[in-house]
Each structure stands twice: as structure tokens, then as C-alpha cells.
Amino acid sequence: MRAFWIIFCKELRSFFLSPLAYVLMALFTGIAGFLFARTVESMQQKIMPRSLIFNLVGSGFFWMGFLILFPLITMRLFAEERKMGTLEGLFTAPVRTSEVVLGKFFATVVLYCVLILPMFLFFPIFKLVTGQSEAFHNGAFWGAFIGLMLVGTFNISIGVFASSVTQNQLIAAMLTFVGVMMHYMLGFLLYINALPESQWTAGLNYFSTIEHISTLSEGLIDTRPFVYYLSFSAVLLALTHHVLEYRKWKA
């Protein structure tokens, strides 16, 4: 556990001492702000059945901006160390591979929280300024927050894994983006009409990010997404651990 904290702190430090974190924060907050304004505008024009939060986090534009974060925050984690050779120093120090993987993973999760925090501040500020208490209810707010945390954790673990299999940051980023996108798209298979109603569509429902987020941002907390995202994150982290251990035998 000691090495976990040291690596965790070091990663956070290097995140926040590099310009990337701030650029991403500005970029993401900008995109989210723009979409927020658009959503508010369109809600003014016609009556919508769903809440402000639901309309924002359910939009495709939001997801484009959102999903691009993951390759950018995870690509360097292991790929850079491999390329620079610092992995050798790291793994010849008395640390367990699991401590390294978890340290880097949780540092990235914290960075992610900091990146999406400004967006979640929009909502209380909006309520405060406009006094429109019916724009959304607390359940929707916390539901959406939990949903994005779960999806984020899962996507970060995809990125951690992708970064461990290559020494090229660009390849790691592309693998992550493809992985993250494919997982997101999986949910849309549901909406293809050709698919007949069967246990297949029911199964797909279980994988569908869009469904999870919709449910959660209506304020309905279901335990299935928790199990789904957290267990798959654990599997991906275990795979990362294996990749790093396997390196000893191969090269």
C-alpha cells in the first residue's frame, strides 16, 4: 500500500504540473458550457418531458467531447514509461505490479473527477441564478453524476490497459478511443429496427451506456450498472497487471 500512495501522488503531481490537465479542463468545460447553453435555449422554446440534466448528458455532442477525454488522459501512463525506459527503474524498485497499476489508475480517476467537476457546478449555479427549481431534481443530478463516474472509471481502465500493451502513445490513444467508442456504440444496436425483440436485445440493454445514463439521470438508481462497470474495470486492470508481468518473460 505504501508504494501505491507514492505512485498515486507522483502521477497526480505530474498531471497537474503539465499543461495537458488545464488544457483539457478548459476544453471540456467550454464544450459542456456551450451544450448547456444550447440545451437551456431549446428547453425555453418548447416544452420537454425530461429534465435539463437528462437532455444534456443524453446528447450525442456531449458524448463526442466526453469520450475524447479518455485517450488523452490515459495514453501516457505506461506507454511513455516503456518508451523512456523508466519502467525498468520502476519495476526494479521494491514495488508490486498491482500497486503500480492501481496507483496510476486511481490518480487518473482523480484527474477525471477534477476535469468533469466544473460541468457539475453548472447545475447548482443555474438553479441559484435563475431560481428555476423545477429544471431538474436532486435525484437526477446525483444519478447523472454517479453514471458519469461509473462510465468514466470503466473508460479509464480501457485506457490503462491500452497504454500497457504498447510503447507508442499514439497507438495507445487510438486503441483507447476505438475501445471507448465501440462500447458506447454497442448501446445503439438496440435502436436498429431490424433487431427483433429477444433475449439478445435484453442482453444488449445490459451493456448500453446510453440506457444506463438515461435511467440514472432520471434519478433511478439501479444496481446493475454498478456491477457491470466496476466488474469490467476490475477485469481490465487485472489484464493490465498480466500484460506487465508477462513483459518479464518475453522481453
Next chain:
Amino acid sequence: MIHVTNLTKRYAGRTAVDSISFDVGRGEIVGFLGPNGAGKSTTLRMLTCYLSATEGKAKVAGHDIFRDSINVRRRVGYMPENVPLYSDMRVQEYLRFRARLKGMKYRESRSATNEAMDICGLADVQRKMIATLSKGYKQRVGLADALVNKPELLILDEPTNGLDPNQIRQVRELIRHLGERHTILISTHILHEVEMTCGRVIIIDHGKIRASDTPQALVRRLRAAGKVSLQVKGNPQLVLEEIEQMAGVKTVRHVDTRQEWALIEIRTVANTEICEALYELAVKKNWVLRELVQHRASLEDAFVDLTLAGKTTPNGKGENE
């Protein structure tokens, strides 16, 4: 301190280290010598638990490198080849991070970092970014990193690689100084360095150990065989024939002719002195002699002889026995 038995490493299709066995005792400074691609780095990486061995066993600082790798790594200070460092950190920050990572407490790590920086002459650059340091200073940071947690054993992979002569001398001094307190295994190409700092040399080539002895003994083994060269005016063919018949001569060859001077090289059997006989022969035959040198063998000769054995001369290895 290090006890290696039949350690083997195979990469896909090639054997980098081929069943080597050796020991390093406490307090020794051992040089690990070999040409490029001999398997030095691979061996050191196995000993520091960065790579797993394909076969064989090794104990480092009393712990098995497979079963107890954390304990091995706790006791070994390792400086990898090419000294990889986090270039976006400052020197002091980096060393503190490494000290903490190696299990030191917060306060302990501060004093240990200062000590290591003092030993390696880094006090002036402690606030500089590692990326902006010169190669020599990066090398020193690597060395400070290796010794920051005061390990019993230091394993250094080419610590003087790429340094200028002054810095090589400084690092060599440093290593000798460190040798008073640590057991050291260093890999290097620089023979001079080994001769000056190491109590013992292990010569490795093609993944096999060719020799393991003190530098002096290796040189003595070679000097016993002896090499003599002479420059003589006259028909080289005739000269060769005459010399071949002398007692104690093993091989003789005509190397070169410069103007009318023929350069002849003679290898003699162990412990024979033929210069006097050569001189007498020259006088008798009326050869004009310009040069007659009994070569002092160096570690370099031993190195070349041991690692090129079987490549240039089929019986090359027999020459120094």
C-alpha cells in the same frame, strides 16, 4: 552476495545468456566485461528482477530472485543502461521520490537524498529539471538513485557510458569510494576502468562466461604466452623461416613491410624469453634490426583473446595457456 547457478535467458529464437554460473562475495567490486550483445545487460536485468530467467537459479543478497523478488529489490541499487529518468522532475524531487519508493520514511528520505546528492556532486543542480541536465549529470543522478537507500549491493550497467574523460575519472573515483561500503557489480566496455577499480573480472561473450579472475591474473596468463615484434631489413620470407626454427616460438607472421623494413610478429610459448636469442640470431645472420619489443600484455589483449577466440584463429584460445 550474488550466487548464480546455470542462469539462462532465451529471447524468441536466440539465447542471450547461456547457463552461466558465478559468485560475487560481500565487499567485492566485480567487473562484468564483454563485447556488445554479449548478454551483460540481460544478466543484470535478471539479477535485479526486471526480467525472468528462462532457466536456472540465482540468489541475490540472500534472497531468491524468483520467489522473493521484493526482498531482492529492496537490497539492490540498480542503475540501468542509458540511465532512464523522469525528465519532467527536478533532481531533488526525483531522488526523494525514488527514496520513498524504495521504502524509506519521509524524513529518512530527505536526509538520504541530501547525502546521495553530496556523494555524487549534485548539490548545485538539485533544483534543475532533469531534462536540462548534461549527460554526465544525468549519469550522476542515476548513480545517486542507485545508492540513495543505502543498499548492500550496487549493480551498475555501464555507469561511465558516454562520459568525457574527466567525468569518467570522477565516476571511477566515486565507484572506488563506494566500494568501501558496498558490494558492486559493474558492467562496462572500458577495460582501463576495470583494471583500476575492480578486484575481479568476469568476461562474458555470446552468453557464456569465458574467464573469471583478477585483472592481474588474466594479464599474467596472457603475458606468460608473450608476444614479441621486430622490424628487420631483409627478405621477410627468409627471416620467417629462420625464426620458425628457434626454440620457444609458437607462431610467427609477417605483418607488414614499410619501405624495406619488414614487421614481424612472434608469439612464444609460456614463460620463454627469446629477445636475447633473437638478437644473437640477427647478429649472426647480419640482419639490420630497427626494433625489438617484448610486448606487455594488457587486459585489452586478454579481452580480445578471450572474446574473439575461435573467430580469427581456430586455436586462438590455446595461445594463452
